[in-house]
Amino acid sequence: MSEINLGIIGGGQLGSMLSIAARKLNVKTVVFSDDPDAPAQNFCNQFISGNYDDKQKVINFVNHVDVVTYEFENIPFETLNEINKLKPVLPKPSVNRIIQHRLAEKDFVNKLNIRTTRYVSIEKRSDLDALKDFLPGILKTTTLGYDGKGQHPISSIEDLNLLNLDFTRGYILEKLVKLKKEISIIITRFNINKYEIYEPIENTHEDQILKHSKIPADITEKIFNQSKDWAMLIAEELKYVGTLCVEFFIDRNDNLYVNEVAPRVHNSGHLTINAYNVSQFENHVRAVCRLEQIPLKKISNAKMINLLGDQISYYRKDPKLKKNEYFFDYLKKEIKEKRKMGHITILI
Numbered sequence: 019m020s021e022i023n024l025g026i027i028g029g030g031q032l033g034s035m036l037s038i039a040a041r042k043l044n045v046k047t048v049v050f051s052d053d054p055d056a057p058a059q060n061f062c063n064q065f066i067s068g069n070y071d072d073k074q075k076v077i078n079f080v081n082h083v084d085v086v087t088y089e090f091e092n093i094p095f096e097t098l099n100e101i102n103k104l105k106p107v108l109p110k111p112s113v114n115r116i117i118q119h120r121l122a123e124k125d126f127v128n129k130l131n132i133r134t135t136r137y138v139s140i141e142k143r144s145d146l147d148a149l150k151d152f153l154p155g156i157l158k159t160t161t162l163g164y165d166g167k168g169q170h171p172i173s174s175i176e177d178l179n180l181l182n183l184d185f186t187r188g189y190i191l192e193k194l195v196k197l198k199k200e201i202s203i204i205i206t207r208f209n210i211n212k213y214e215i216y217e218p219i220e221n222t223h224e225d226q227i228l229k230h231s232k233i234p235a236d237i238t239e240k241i242f243n244q245s246k247d248w249a250m251l252i253a254e255e256l257k258y259v260g261t262l263c264v265e266f267f268i269d270r271n272d273n274l275y276v277n278e279v280a281p282r283v284h285n286s287g288h289l290t291i292n293a294y295n296v297s298q299f300e301n302h303v304r305a306v307c308r309l310e311q312i313p314l315k316k317i318s319n320a321k322m323i324n325l326l327g328d329q330i331s332y333y334r335k336d337p338k339l340k341k342n343e344y345f346f347d348y349l350k351k352e353i354k355e356k357r358k359m360g361h362i363t364i365l366i
């Protein structure tokens with residue numbers, strides 16, 4: 019078969035790990051990022067830097083590739099749609115349009131009869147009145163949030179009034195779930211009813227940022243099965259191609275809720291690199307490049323720890339890793355507080 023050139027929009031750690039996985043499959047990668055310092059340039063075959071709405075740069079990128087995918091969801095729909103007229107974009111741009119908007123995403127999930135948190139759209143000041151039902155809650159911008167950015171815990175209407183909201187943007191207010199646990203499901207869909215699905219991963223967040231992930235998740239058999247069924251239903255309904263992550267909440271009464279869907283590889287799936295025969299990244303490349311689907315096999319239980327901010331410094335100096343420990347440095351130029359700088363996976 020002739021060589022495949024895979025275009026990846028976005029050059030962060032996910033783009034890096036996709037590039038590493040592609041190399042193993044002899045797929046060449048071209049990363050396009052608006053950050054000239056993007057770490058994925060250390061791992062891809064070719065790197066193009068430019069704004070996502072720079073038509074010339076986008077066309078130059080598209081000319082170098084056979085198929086295009088993306089490592090983050092906040093790419094303008096128009097950009098993806100234009101690219102899709104020239105080369106296939108997978109997952110499809112329409113998937114991204116639903117999922118990059120928290121309201122559209124939650125409406126979509128509810129239509130499938132899958133439980134989400136209770137939520138209400140806030141578009142203008144007068145919407146703030148009838149909100150008591152949704153308190154205590156979390157106010158989120160409908161677009162562009164990640165790692166808890168753009169989120170505010172709200173316990174009273176006064177809290178909301180104090181925020182000075184900018185109503186040129188949309189917001190969603192979600193009722194707070196009394197969390198017992200959070201889990202995620204990573205699934206790679208190849209075609210109609212053709213999937214590889216990883217077992218549920220248990221996640222711990224600190225300050226709304228993922229800190230730890232582990233398998234097996236300590237959950238009931240019912241939740242084990244229901245989370246997988248819901249992830250399959252979502253992937254099938256979206257006619258998704260590639261790796262998708264569904265984040266779930268479990269409340270103190272063992273009710274399962276979909277929190278959000280990520281149309282991409284996901285931080286909680288980093289442990290799949292060492293714990294499975296095929297990682298979430300390799301599976302994504304296999305699916306979007308229409309390569310062979312290989313049955314998943316778990317090799318080991320595992321735990322992943324995110325290294326945020328200057329926690330990376332110790333590992334960069336003298337990590338003293340044991341045989342079952344794997345350290346990944348994302349090679350980000352600048353250390354910033356709470357920035358994801360790297361991770362450790364421990365096979366257990």
Ligand code: ADP
Pocket residue numbers: 135156163164165166167192193194195196197200223226227265277278
């Ligand atoms: P992000 O896009 O930043 O990942 P999330 O909606 O997943 O946004 O929120 C980040 C984290 O904040 C969640 O994983 C959870 O720990 C907490 N959180 C968010 N919404 C709620 C909620 N409605 N109830 C309880 N916890 C929440």
Ligand code: MG
Pocket residue numbers: 265278
């Ligand atoms: Mg999240």
